[in-house]
Amino acid sequence: MGPTSIAVLGGGLTGLSAAFYLTRRFPTARIAVYNSEARFGGWVRSDRVRVSYTNHHNGKLENADVVLEAGPRTLRPNARSVLELIHLLNLSSTLLTVPKTSDAAKNRFLYIPEFGELCRLPSAPLDFLTWSGPSRQNIRRLLLSSVAREPFKRRNRRLGLDDESVDDFMTRRFGSEWSRIFASSLVHGIYAADARRLSLRSAFPSLWEAEERGNGSVVSGILRRSPPLTSDEEPASSYELGNLADTMRDVSVYTLREGISTLTNALVRYLREHPNVYMYGGVRITGLRINPRSKHFELITTAMETAFPTHVVSTLPLFRLHGVLTPAISLPHLTANTYTSVTVVNLVFPRPPPSTAPLHPEGFGYLVPRPTDGYFNDNNRLGILGCVFDSSSTATQDSSDAVVKMTVMLGGPYASRSLPQINVSDLLSELSTHLGRTLPEPVLVKVHHNQHCIPLYSVGHLQRMEELRHVLASEPWAGRMEVIGAGVGGVSVGDCIEAGRNAGRFWS
Numbered sequence: 001m002g003p004t005s006i007a008v009l010g011g012g013l014t015g016l017s018a019a020f021y022l023t024r025r026f027p028t029a030r031i032a033v034y035n036s037e038a039r040f041g042g043w044v045r046s047d048r049v050r051v052s053y054t055n056h057h058n059g060k061l062e063n064a065d066v067v068l069e070a071g072p073r074t075l076r077p078n079a080r081s082v083l084e085l086i087h088l089l090n091l092s093s094t095l096l097t098v099p100k101t102s103d104a105a106k107n108r109f110l111y112i113p114e115f116g117e118l119c120r121l122p123s124a125p126l127d128f129l130t131w132s133g134p135s136r137q138n139i140r141r142l143l144l145s146s147v148a149r150e151p152f153k154r155r156n157r158r159l160g161l162d163d164e165s166v167d168d169f170m171t172r173r174f175g176s177e178w179s180r181i182f183a184s185s186l187v188h189g190i191y192a193a194d195a196r197r198l199s200l201r202s203a204f205p206s207l208w209e210a211e212e213r214g215n216g217s218v219v220s221g222i223l224r225r226s227p228p229l230t231s232d233e234e235p236a237s238s239y240e241l242g243n244l245a246d247t248m249r250d251v252s253v254y255t256l257r258e259g260i261s262t263l264t265n266a267l268v269r270y271l272r273e274h275p276n277v278y279m280y281g282g283v284r285i286t287g288l289r290i291n292p293r294s295k296h297f298e299l300i301t302t303a304m305e306t307a308f309p310t311h312v313v314s315t316l317p318l319f320r321l322h323g324v325l326t327p328a329i330s331l332p333h334l335t336a337n338t339y340t341s342v343t344v345v346n347l348v349f350p351r352p353p354p355s356t357a358p359l360h361p362e363g364f365g366y367l368v369p370r371p372t373d374g375y376f377n378d379n380n381r382l383g384i385l386g387c388v389f390d391s392s393s394t395a396t397q398d399s400s401d402a403v404v405k406m407t408v409m410l411g412g413p414y415a416s417r418s419l420p421q422i423n424v425s426d427l428l429s430e431l432s433t434h435l436g437r438t439l440p441e442p443v444l445v446k447v448h449h450n451q452h453c454i455p456l457y458s459v460g461h462l463q464r465m466e467e468l469r470h471v472l473a474s475e476p477w478a479g480r481m482e483v484i485g486a487g488v489g490g491v492s493v494g495d496c497i498e499a500g501r502n503a504g505r506f507w508s
């Protein structure tokens with residue numbers, strides 16, 4: 001029987017996207033979205049904030065309205081699911097794009113404490129010829145020697161190995177120093193996690209495939225032409241993009257005028273206006289069971305009588321779903337992964353006059369690799385994972401360019417340091433060391449502690465999720481409940497929306 005009443009558990013990006021596409025797929029079904037917080041949107045949180053301060057150079061009172069993000073801040077144009085949603089929700093006019101040729105797109109930095117300065121990463125192979133900066137020899141040695149030697153290294157994947165950590169994979173192919181510096185930084189920027197614990201096949205499946213394609217060499221595999229679409233990939237033509245494919249030509253990243261929340265707010269508006277959709281904000285799920293005789297779902301919440309949906313889409317973090325299931329119907333592997341917590345600190349500074357040095361080089365920002373002796377030493381006291389130079393890419397959101405905004409991310413694998421209490425003067429002093437200049441007093445500091453915001457896919461995650469899907473397809477679930485979202489299959493905005501887009505695809 002097709003769904004007549006669908007419960008969507010979770011009102012973050014995945015839950016809202018799922019509800020949106022379910023209204024299109026099952027226009028007559030009753031759809032209820034349950035969100036534990038009164039505010040929908042989950043980790044996506046953009047705020048427009050007014051800052052007022054006295055300009056010390058001319059004594060004038062200055063005002064600026066700036067958009068600050070507590071979660072994702074820029075989007076990549078290759079995620080078609082995001083573009084489709086922007087098109088379908090009529091948000092194209094709010095797009096702000098960053099061209100591939102801009103400094104924000106080309107200049108990415110690492111802060112490697114041993115080198116004591118920001119090191120720009122090459123953005124193209126020919127960059128090595130014109131590359132400048134005091135650390136270039138060190139980076140060139142590290143980057144080039146390992147990458148150039150890799151194709152000549154013998155195949156060294158152990159027979160029968162079906163997953164390993166990102167760090168083990170990178171060390172095997174490129175060496176331990178390369179892995180510690182580059183792989184750990186990349187993993188900090190995406191997963192805010194320890195590369196020694198993250199599953200390569202879940203986080204970077206294309207590298208695993210490249211190694212196979214390159215007969216053991218990742219570099220050769222990348223240089224070889226990619227295979228055609230795999231059977232579970234959607235052809236580009238199945239997305240309704242309007243003219244967004246053209247708009248996104250030569251775009252590196254993009255955002256929306258009022259920030260990424262523009263998307264979640266528009267979804268909430270659409271769903272609230274839809275007659276068959278019921279939005280329950282500030283309502284927690286406390287229990288989910290299946291009546292053994294009728295086989296109907298029984299959903300117990302903090303707000304209302306028990307609900308009896310015919311179908312359920314759970315977008316809850318897996319450990320939360322585990323907490324609401326009765327033991328009789330518990331599902332496998334829901335507690336196998338831990339979730340990472342990230343403290344996000346938005347900083348707004350007055351822009352220094354043009355005659356003085358800028359606060360930071362133009363660019364995307366920088367990442368800090370794992371310290372040589374791990375996460376529990378004193379080299380990175382505050383547990384800084386990286387810093388984004390927001391003004392380089394999203395200044396067009398703001399009412400004035402008299403201010404500079406940046407965001408520092410802390411915590412993740414430095415677990416014990418990701419505490420909500422941040423000592424701002426310690427933070428500024430550490431950032432000043434990274435940037436090689438003394439930062440002025442910020443005119444605004446905003447701290448968000450994102451507790452358990454990103455799942456850490458441990459080795460074997462893909463296999464475990466396959467087993468979970470298998471159990472959900474059999475009795476008593478019989479395919480009537482789907483478990484989707486960042487906890488299962490991909491942490492990016494595109495992955496979350498894609499998962500929502502596919503919700504209920506096989507219900508008829």
Ligand SMILES: C=Cc1c2[nH]c(c1C)Cc1[nH]c(c(CCC(=O)O)c1C)Cc1[nH]c(c(C)c1CCC(=O)O)Cc1[nH]c(c(C)c1C=C)C2
Pocket residue numbers: 070071072073074075076188189190191192253342344364365366367385386387388409410450491492493494
């Ligand atoms: C709250 C902090 C987050 C950290 N990672 C993510 C969030 C929301 C999720 C994430 N970040 C990136 C990706 C890659 C795919 C994508 O959709 O772009 C994902 C899933 C990459 C990324 N990391 C940072 C930025 C600004 C971007 C996007 C732009 C780009 O790749 O050019 C910065 C950053 N994020 C985190 C840290 C520690 C960090 C540090 C500078 C954790």
